[in-house]
Amino acid sequence: MSTGLAAAVAATALTGLTSPAAAAEPQVLAVDFAERTGDFRGGASGTLYGFGDEGAPTQALVNGAHITNTSQKAPYGTQHPSGDAVKVEDGFFAEHGEDMYIYMQDYYPEWPYNGGRRPGDDRTYNLQDGTYTLGGNGVWDFLEVIEFVTEAVATDSARPQDYVLLPFNEPDGGNWYPDWAGQKDQFLGDWQAVYEKIQEVWARHDLGHARIAGPGDTRWQPERSRDILEFAKANDSLPDIFVWHELGIDNLATYRGHFADYRALEAELGIDPLPINITEYGMLRDMSVPGQLIQWFSMFEDTKVDAQTAYWNYAGNLSDNTARPNGANAGWWMFKWYGDLDGGETVAVTPPTPNGVDTLQGIGAVDEANRRATVLWGGTDSDVSLDLSGLDMAIFGSRVDVEIRENAVTGAEGLADTPPVIAAYDGLDVVNGELRLDVPTYDRYAGYQLIITPSQSRDVEADAAAQPWRDAIEAEDMALTGATVYTQDPQANGGWQFLASGGQDVGSFNQVGSRAEWTVDVPRDGTYRLQVIGGAPGVPGRHALFVDDESSGTIQYAADLALNDNSRWKYRGSAELLVDLTAGSHTLSIRSSADGTTRLPNSDITLDKVALTAVEEGEPTLYPASGFRLEDGASLKWTGSARGGAALRGDDRADLYATAIETGYYDVQVDWASTKASSVEVAVNGAPVAEVTANGAGKWRSTATVHLNEGINEIELRSTDGAVVQSLTTIRDRAADSAAVSVEAEDMTLHGQASVTQLADSTGTNASGNAFAGWIGNGAGNAVEIDRDGFAAAGDYDLTVYYANAETSGQHDYNPQVVDRLLEVQEGTEQVGHAYFRYTYSWNSFSQRTIPVTLSTADEALRLGNANAWAPNIDRVVIAPRLIGAPTTAAR
Structure with a gap:
């Protein structure tokens, strides 16, 4: 099914007419914008161990996903090798972070904690660093752990008042107190002791009241909760945030009942409503x-609680909701859309089944100040009829502009592009505040966003029509030879599996003759990007692409997670390949063999979906102001000739999150207006890059050629003197890539133990030239050096490092204990940049991570290493100036 504008959306005023768009009766999602349900909370964006080390995930991913709360490892914790709260707090609090939770039992390396047994007094702890000697000292061991962890937060954190300490995690499960009848008194006494010790440490540092969360049960436990609340109320030790977990498939139907039961229990006990955090949710x-x-979002937002996605795999990827080191998958875009509602009020949404499992659900919100209404929805295979009411004429007028975007599954590691507009309307009539929109559904796993504004100056229909052509097909719908279609039942195995787009994928692609073919019509001669969503389990692999039975290149896959049967072949990534096609019909054939005789290395790769996108004209992607995040006083303007633009002045800021499917240069085009001579400052990923200027009043189009990183790029817009920004467009400029210098590891100068390894082609590696430099770091002398050939000038650069890191440390029942490796960059003897490099699943599989650096000389070599630990293995490094040439401005 196409995800482009060919998927028509029907829109009518609510006059009783039946839309012709849907082939079957659509499901109705009713949204009443006049019935407000409270300020948007945004708490469901929480994550458990979503952060690994600094920069894993990158700041652009964290900010864009609007993460407001997270639970991380305690200082000195040994449960996991990364995720220390104090070490990641700067990135978390940088923009939207509010509450940093600590799992205090994660001091222990075992799961369940301490072998599942409540500690006694068998150790004596050093309260300075958490080390211990065997032998008791008259103090409960865990109380000593509580003291030194709390002390570390109080003294090492720059923001201890923004921490929430969670002493117990799943105490009703295998963690110390499963027998409530026999262990209730023990738990209650321990709760009191822990509560008082935490407050004692906080008082020691004049920090006031420490926020403590509990009890942290595996599920809603009414009997335990009653006993704990009664005891805590009587002993002045009520938790500041009440927490439990909602994990299973059925919890989608039962959570609201649990929430209501809890609130009723509070009322019965005479306890004022406490904040709630569902500290683990989802499978x-x-x-x-x-x-x-x-x-999940809709339930938690409806009940105005915070909630955190569960930690099922490894730290540092927002609970499997990012792709690659800096990329978005489709889940990330849903987080981003949810965070975009910040600043508005939620409204009443009525789904067909309010408390159902795997059903249509949605969130509606209105931002009166900016005259913007939004609906997010998904969860059904049926087409959806949006029954919209309460559109206040005083806010929206009688004619509105509407844009609808579609966000289809790309796999856990599959790179998602900016979700395309599938329908847009200029000046749609609103009758009595009502509107109906019938929207076709790609599949039940896709998500949708609708934005309504008053009529804008820009032509939203023309902007939508100007999007790059794209088409897609499910792998199971291709012509298959030597391969098998597998159904991935979303309710099988208790939810312990990753889902496939369309509910099916293609596997057993393990014969010489295995192939999957798609006959597709393309609109014009040009270059197209083929993207294949598939799973390469634990090793990189390859397929051959044939076009009309002629060889057209190799599809190179990076390795994907293959920890166990839950992830093997199902933790899907993506591979991209550019191919030139002439206008008309072509048969694209993905094959396990390039010569028909031998299989390509590691070609037994599952296929989920294949997409084709036109990129010949730079794949222009427009980001309208109606979708900007408006910060520090910025607002949408609804008068004059730039209606719907973002008005900026002084410290006002507009943020947007632009996708680069490939690292390289893009023409960043800003459409804006001014009432006098003015300028717009453009910052990318936290660094100022360009300033575009106009010498008087008018409407302007300014362009700067800027280096963007693969994945998500956070772009910030400001204007000291005042401007109204209508939109920003990114246009790929491959010709400009000649300004970048690529240096293979085998051409670098090697120092100390650093050495080059040549990989056999049979490994299926995606290393360029099948070679890399390893044994870098773990001592200042073990490094690689890059001469200043081709970039002999001071200035701002991006260093894109193609690397491998498959280091793990320790054992866990289900979490791969990944280590984020640090790479430091020196110019001569001065450090100019550093970054942590996340897991790549295999030492033969290479990803990319960009480090921004400012160089002050023209001739000092760049030295890459790590004085204290091993650095990642390096395939190559690309050095690119962040800005090429001078920005231009022209009247429009």
Whole structure:
């Protein structure tokens, strides 16, 4: 099914007419914008161990996903090798972070904690660093752990008042107190002791009241909760935030009942309503899947609680809701859309089944100040009829502009592009505040966003029509030879699996003759990007692409997670390949063999979906002001000739999150207006890059050629003297890539133990030239050096490092204990940049991570290493100036 504008959307005023768009009766999602349900909370964007080390995930991913709360490892914790709260707090609090939770039991390396046994007094702890000697000292061991962890937060954190300390995690499960009848008194006494010790440490540092969360049960436990609340009320030790977990498939139907029971219990006990955090929610099947995530988001937003996605795999990827080191998967975009509602009020949404499992659900919100209304929805295979009412004429007028975007599954590691507009309307009539929109559904796993504004100056229909042509097909719908279609039942295995787009994928692609073919019509001669969503389990692999039975290149896959049967072949990534096609019909054939005789290395790769996108004209992607995040006083303007633009002045800021499917240069085009001589400052990923200027009043189009990184790029817009920005467009400029210098590891100068390894082609590696430099770091002398050939000038650069890191440390029942490796960059003897490099699943599989650097000389070599630990293995490094040439401005 195409995800482009060919998927028509019917829109009518509510006059009783039946839309012709849907082939079957659509499901109705009713949204009443006049019935407000409270300020948008945004708490469901929380994550458990979503952060690994600094920069894993990158700041652009964190900010864009609007993460407001997270639970991380305690200082000195040994449960996991990364995720220390104090080490990641700067990135978390940088923009939207509010509450940093600590799992205090994660001091222990075992799962369940301490072997599942409540500690006694068998150790004596050093309260300075958490080390211990065997032998008791008259103090409960865990109380000593509580003291030194709390002390570390109080003294090492720059923002201890923004921490929430969670002493117990799943105490009703295998963690110390499963027998409530026999262990209730023990737990209650321990709760009191822990509560008082935390407050004692906080008082020691004049920090006031420490926020403590509990009890942290595996599920809603009414008997335990009653006993704990009664005891805590009587002993002045009520938790500041009440927490429990909602994990299973059925919790989508039962959560609201649990929430209501808890609130009723509070009222019965005479306790004022406490904040709630559902500190773990969702199963493997829900992560990275927009149509699943929106069902959870809608429940938690409706009840105005915070909630955190569960930690099923490894730290540092927002619970499987990012792709690659800096990329978005479809789940990330649903987080981003959810965060975009910040600043508005939620409204009444009535789905067909309010408390159902795997059903249509949604969130509606209105931002009166900016005259913007939004609906997010997903979770059904049926087409959806949006029954919209309460559109206040004083806010929206009698004619509105509407844009609808579609966000289809790309796999946990599959790179998602900016979700395309599938329908747009200029000046749609609103009758009595009502509107109906019938929207075709790609599949139940897709998510959708609708934005309504008053009529804008820009032509939203023309902007939508100007999007790059694209088409897609499910792998199971291709012509298959030597391969098998597998159904991925979303309710099988208790939710312990990753879902496939369309509910099916293609596997057993393990014969010489295995192939999957798609006959597709393309609109014009040009270059197209083929993207294949598939799973390469634990090793990189390859397929051959044939076009009309002629060889057209190799599809190179990076390795994907293959920890166990839950992830093997199902934790899907993406591979991209550019191919030139003439206008008309072509048969694209994905094959396991390039010569018909031998299989390509590691070609037994599952196929989920294949997409084709026209990129010949630079794949222009427009980001309208109606979708900007408006910060520090910025607002949408609804008068004059730039209606719907973002008005900026002084410290006002507009943020947007632009996708680069490939690292390289893009013409960043800003459409804006001014009433006098003015300028717009453009910052990318936290660094100022360009300033575009106009010498008087008018409407302007300014362009700067800027280096963008693969994945998500956070772009910030400001204007000291005042401007109204209508939109920003990114246009790929491959010709400009000649300004970048690529240096293979085998051409670098090697120092100390650093050495080059040549990989056999049979490994299926995606290393360029099948070679890399390893044994870098773990001592200042073990490094690689890059001469200043081709970039002999001071200035701002991006260093894109193609690297491998498959290091793990320790054992865990289900979490791969990944280590984020640090790489430091020196110019001569001065450090100019550093970054942590996340897991790549295999030492033969290479990803990319960009480090921004400012160089002050023209001739000092760049030295890459790590004085204290091993650095990642390096395939190559690309050095690119962040800005090429001078920005231009022309009247429009």
